[in-house]
Amino acid sequence: MAAPVTERQYQGKVHEHSRRLMSDWMGRLSRAEAEGQPTGAIMISGNCVEILLACHVLPMFPEVTALQNAIRHKSLPLILKAEQAGYSSDNCAYVKADIGLFLDGGMGPGKPMPFPTITVCNYVGCNVYVKWFEHLADLSGSKLFMLDVPFARTAGEPTQADVQYVVGQLKELIALCEGITGKKFDIDYLREILAHSARAEEGYARSKALCKAHPAPFDAYFDAINMMGPINVLRGTKEAAEFFDVAVAEFEELVAQKLGPLSEERFRMVVEGPPPYPYYRNFRNLFAKWGAVGVASTYSMVGGIWEWGFRHDPRRPLESIAEQMLRENLTNRSITSRYQQIKRYVEEWEADALVIHSIKSCRLFSAGQGDMRDYFTRELGVLTLLVESDLEDPRYYAEAQLRNRIDAFFEALEHKKVVRAAERQGAGAPALEATR
Amino acid sequence: MTPDQILEQCRDLSSQPLGAVAERWKATHPGGRVVAAYPVWAPAEIIHAAGMLPLALLGGGTSVELTHADARFQSFVCSVAKSSLELGFQGIVKGVDGFVFSNICDVARNLSSIWKRNFPDAFIDYLHLPQNSTSPGVPIYAANELRRLATAFEQAFGLNVTEPALAKSIEIYNALRARLRALYAFRIAEPQKLSTPELYVALRAATCVPPEEAIGWLDALLAGLPLRDARPRDRLRVVVEGAFCEQPPLGLLEVLEEAGCYVVEDDLLLGWRWFTSDVATDGDPFDRLGAAYVNQAVPSSTRHEGREHRSTGLIEKVRRSKAQAVIFTPAKFCEPALFDYVLMKQGLERAGIPHMIVEFEEKMWTFERTRNEIETFVESMLFD
Numbered sequence: 001m002a003a004p005v006t007e008r009q010y011q012g013k014v015h016e017h018s019r020r021l022m023s024d025w026m027g028r029l030s031r032a033e034a035e036g037q038p039t040g041a042i043m044i045s046g047n048c049v050e051i052l053l054a055c056h057v058l059p060m061f062p063e064v065t066a067l068q069n070a071i072r073h074k075s076l077p078l079i080l081k082a083e084q085a086g087y088s089s090d091n092c093a094y095v096k097a098d099i100g101l102f103l104d105g106g107m108g109p110g111k112p113m114p115f116p117t118i119t120v121c122n123y124v125g126c127n128v129y130v131k132w133f134e135h136l137a138d139l140s141g142s143k144l145f146m147l148d149v150p151f152a153r154t155a156g157e158p159t160q161a162d163v164q165y166v167v168g169q170l171k172e173l174i175a176l177c178e179g180i181t182g183k184k185f186d187i188d189y190l191r192e193i194l195a196h197s198a199r200a201e202e203g204y205a206r207s208k209a210l211c212k213a214h215p216a217p218f219d220a221y222f223d224a225i226n227m228m229g230p231i232n233v234l235r236g237t238k239e240a241a242e243f244f245d246v247a248v249a250e251f252e253e254l255v256a257q258k259l260g261p262l263s264e265e266r267f268r269m270v271v272e273g274p275p276p277y278p279y280y281r282n283f284r285n286l287f288a289k290w291g292a293v294g295v296a297s298t299y300s301m302v303g304g305i306w307e308w309g310f311r312h313d314p315r316r317p318l319e320s321i322a323e324q325m326l327r328e329n330l331t332n333r334s335i336t337s338r339y340q341q342i343k344r345y346v347e348e349w350e351a352d353a354l355v356i357h358s359i360k361s362c363r364l365f366s367a368g369q370g371d372m373r374d375y376f377t378r379e380l381g382v383l384t385l386l387v388e389s390d391l392e393d394p395r396y397y398a399e400a401q402l403r404n405r406i407d408a409f410f411e412a413l414e415h416k417k418v419v420r421a422a423e424r425q426g427a428g429a430p431a432l433e434a435t436r
Numbered sequence: 437m438t439p440d441q442i443l444e445q446c447r448d449l450s451s452q453p454l455g456a457v458a459e460r461w462k463a464t465h466p467g468g469r470v471v472a473a474y475p476v477w478a479p480a481e482i483i484h485a486a487g488m489l490p491l492a493l494l495g496g497g498t499s500v501e502l503t504h505a506d507a508r509f510q511s512f513v514c515s516v517a518k519s520s521l522e523l524g525f526q527g528i529v530k531g532v533d534g535f536v537f538s539n540i541c542d543v544a545r546n547l548s549s550i551w552k553r554n555f556p557d558a559f560i561d562y563l564h565l566p567q568n569s570t571s572p573g574v575p576i577y578a579a580n581e582l583r584r585l586a587t588a589f590e591q592a593f594g595l596n597v598t599e600p601a602l603a604k605s606i607e608i609y610n611a612l613r614a615r616l617r618a619l620y621a622f623r624i625a626e627p628q629k630l631s632t633p634e635l636y637v638a639l640r641a642a643t644c645v646p647p648e649e650a651i652g653w654l655d656a657l658l659a660g661l662p663l664r665d666a667r668p669r670d671r672l673r674v675v676v677e678g679a680f681c682e683q684p685p686l687g688l689l690e691v692l693e694e695a696g697c698y699v700v701e702d703d704l705l706l707g708w709r710w711f712t713s714d715v716a717t718d719g720d721p722f723d724r725l726g727a728a729y730v731n732q733a734v735p736s737s738t739r740h741e742g743r744e745h746r747s748t749g750l751i752e753k754v755r756r757s758k759a760q761a762v763i764f765t766p767a768k769f770c771e772p773a774l775f776d777y778v779l780m781k782q783g784l785e786r787a788g789i790p791h792m793i794v795e796f797e798e799k800m801w802t803f804e805r806t807r808n809e810i811e812t813f814v815e816s817m818l819f820d
Contacts, residue, residue, distance in 0.1 A: 085778065086777060086778040086781055086782075087774075087775075087778055088766075088774040088777070090512065090768070090769050090771070090774060091771060091774050091775060092771065095775070123567050123568075125539075125542075125545065126542060127539065127540070127541050127542050127545070127771070127772065128542065128771060128775075130567055130740050131771070131772065131775035131776070134740065134746060134775075134779065135775070135778070135779065138745075138746075138779060144742065146567055146568045146569070146570075146740055146742055147568065148566045148567045148568035148571075148574070148577075150564040150577070150581075151539055151545070151562065151564040153561075153562045153563075153564055154584075161577075161580055164573075165573050165576075165577045168571065168572070168573040169568065169571050169573070172571055334545070334546070334548070334549035334562075335545075335546045335549055335550065336549040336550065336552070336553050337549075339553075358510060360510075360512045362542075363512075363513065363541070363542040363543050363546070363771065364542040364545070364546070366510060367509060367510070367513050367517070367542060367543040367546045367547070368508055368509055368513075368543075368546040368547065368550045369510065370506075370507050370508040370509060370510060371508040371509075371550045371553065371554070374507070374508065375553070388510065
């Protein structure tokens with residue numbers, strides 16, 4: 001019988017460093033109102049955080065607030081508050097947790113989370129973003145700037161016309177921020193910020209590429225969350241760029257030592273979809289016990305797809321920000337283009353299986369994932385598991401059902417592996433006890 | 437023909453499968469092409485100007501059982517997306533050469549590319565309609581997006597959209613929309629002479645034929661309706677809001693009125709009545725149509741309007757139609773309608789306008805609970 005898989009209890013520099021940087025940022029946010037620091041709400045996917053930084057506006061991310069409340073098991077009371085106010089049980093629970101935070105007295109003047117001075121809706125494919133920020137602007141009274149980013153809808157994009165359309169809006173946003181802060185925009189400062197961004201992007205891409213190693217040095221789904229803060233929230237800062245220098249060095253060392261996050265990497269999986277934050281650890285354990293490691297994931301690239309080489313370019317500051325918003329992020333692309341992204345992950349990261357975590361809240365991610373499963377199983381022959389819960393609402397997480405499905409999937413996968421190994425050796429299938 | 441005869445024809449026409457509607461038109465237009473638009477708005481004018489027949493892809497209603505599409509889309513996805521895809525799997529849209537989708541919601545967005553993957557021979561285009569309504573570059577962007585669609589038609593079907601042809605099509609659709617506005621105005625004035633199920637079938641039938649044909653019988657209908665003999669009843673005048681994409685079953689519309697309401701305004705098939713006034717036909721017609729999308733659009737949950745609060749358009753609709761209340765009718769799982777419900781209801785409450793909410797699904801077939809709820813609401817208002 002195979003030895004049980006254990007976690008290496010890896011809490012390296014990356015985890016600690018990320019926690020410290022994010023805590024510092026949260027601290028600045030909580031002091032912003034008292035210090036007269038203008039804040040700008042913005043969304044994670046395809047964001048233009050560099051513009052806010054260059055305009056001396058402290059970025060705040062309602063998605064991050066919502067996920068932090070979920071991971072701390074605080075989301076349900078907030079969701080219920082929002083539902084009492086009229087939000088449907090079928091609305092995105094991220095939004096409800098955010099609105100619930102306000103209704104619960106956790107956001108607003110004199111509260112731990114300030115109101116944004118400006119609400120910048122970077123509309124990159126997600127229609128819920130539009131609704132969310134309409135509601136946030138409505139309750140906070142902040143100015144709403146709707147930054148319309150054309151969806152990636154034809155080959156050969158982004159077109160120059162689309163880039164210029166977005167650049168025009170970025171210039172308007174800059175003027176708006178100048179009016180709020182009273183500070184003149186400096187294009188050279190933006191170039192400096194973008195140089196930090198490019199360095200962080202390079203480091204993140206390198207980190208993800210290191211997961212091609214066997215074993216992968218970290219779990220590119222569950223551990224990637226430590227890097228998603230620095231790459232999406234803190235991108236453009238010197239601290240984020242340096243964070244990835246540290247991360248890459250640590251991961252390279254782990255690769256050299258052939259160490260992964262588990263005692264044994266039995267299965268390499270690509271994971272699609274956001275995680276169930278209210279039960280993050282439980283969900284992870286369901287895979288860890290099978291020795292299954294996420295070697296690549298789509299969610300970790302939700303803010304920007306850096307793996308295929310795109311970098312912000314300080315020589316073309318506004319244009320490269322526009323290009324990233326238009327094309328180089330997950331949400332502004334079609335679901336079927338995500339199939340191609342996943343296909344590359346499966347092939348280049350040498351994965352055994354695809355796991356789709358389908359969440360009710362985010363239809364952008366999930367609507368149609370049955371078709372995705374059909375494509376990978378029938379057309380590509382990739383073993384695929386689809387399970388459902390939610391990223392924010394704990395009521396949709398049914399652990400017993402999830403465990404049954406995950407166990408059945410990996411049992412089958414292990415059996416196939418053993419049979420294949422036996423076939424390669426020219427022998428018959430071994431006894432099932434060897435499969436655990 | 438009498439209004440009853442016209443409406444009977446409309447009922448028959450609007451209940452036919454989309455593919456049959458397309459094939460019937462093609463029988464008299466050899467070599468013709470048909471393009472259907474998924475809700476909410478698509479530029480039918482451009483489809484028409486290319487010499488094609490524009491139709492509406494509105495799901496399967498109660499006519500199809502899901503046998504394939506529910507394996508593609510999960511249980512928490514709205515019915516109209518699934519049943520529309522099912523129409524493709526079951527060959528019910530055979531005869532329709534192309535489909536146009538747009539960024540109304542996340543589900544429609546994904547449906548567009550999933551449709552393309554499953555039916556690679558069909559022409560599919562996804563329009564990105566602007567959500568920014570105020571920046572100077574937006575009308576130009578919108579016009580260019582319409583030009584891109586015209587070019588895509590030319591590449592796919594070899595059908596050119598010339599500027600004169602588009603200007604002419606805009607004129608024709610202006611005329612169609614004027615008739616529809618007149619029908620809506622008539623219902624506001626004399627709701628006892630035109631029920632909402634009747635208005636709905638007339639409107640829906642207008643999406644199944646060339647606009648020139650619809651204009652003919654809409655004129656006859658407008659001429660005949662005032663002559664109907666009907667006594668006003670003591671009913672609650674209501675605005676119905678939220679059914680702009682998935683189509684409510686006729687039974688639900690009937691129950692709304694049977695339970696004691698006159699529906700005097702609604703957002704049914706909103707995309708086919710999209711402009712508040714005629715689109716200008718002078719100058720570049722692409723520019724005109726693009727600018728109209730930005731500046732002359734009716735309030736819609738699928739479009740962000742930066743110049744007014746989300747509830748303003750609804751309140752204006754209530755005032756204009758002299759309604760006494762609003763009945764929200766979001767389709768189950770419809771995020772745009774369900775999100776807007778909150779801001780709209782807050783606005784209504786500030787304005788002192790009563791409201792209630794009734795969710796529906798296109799496959800809904802029993803209405804007794806809804807009837808009870810509406811009757812109670814109506815009684816609470818009428819006998820207050």
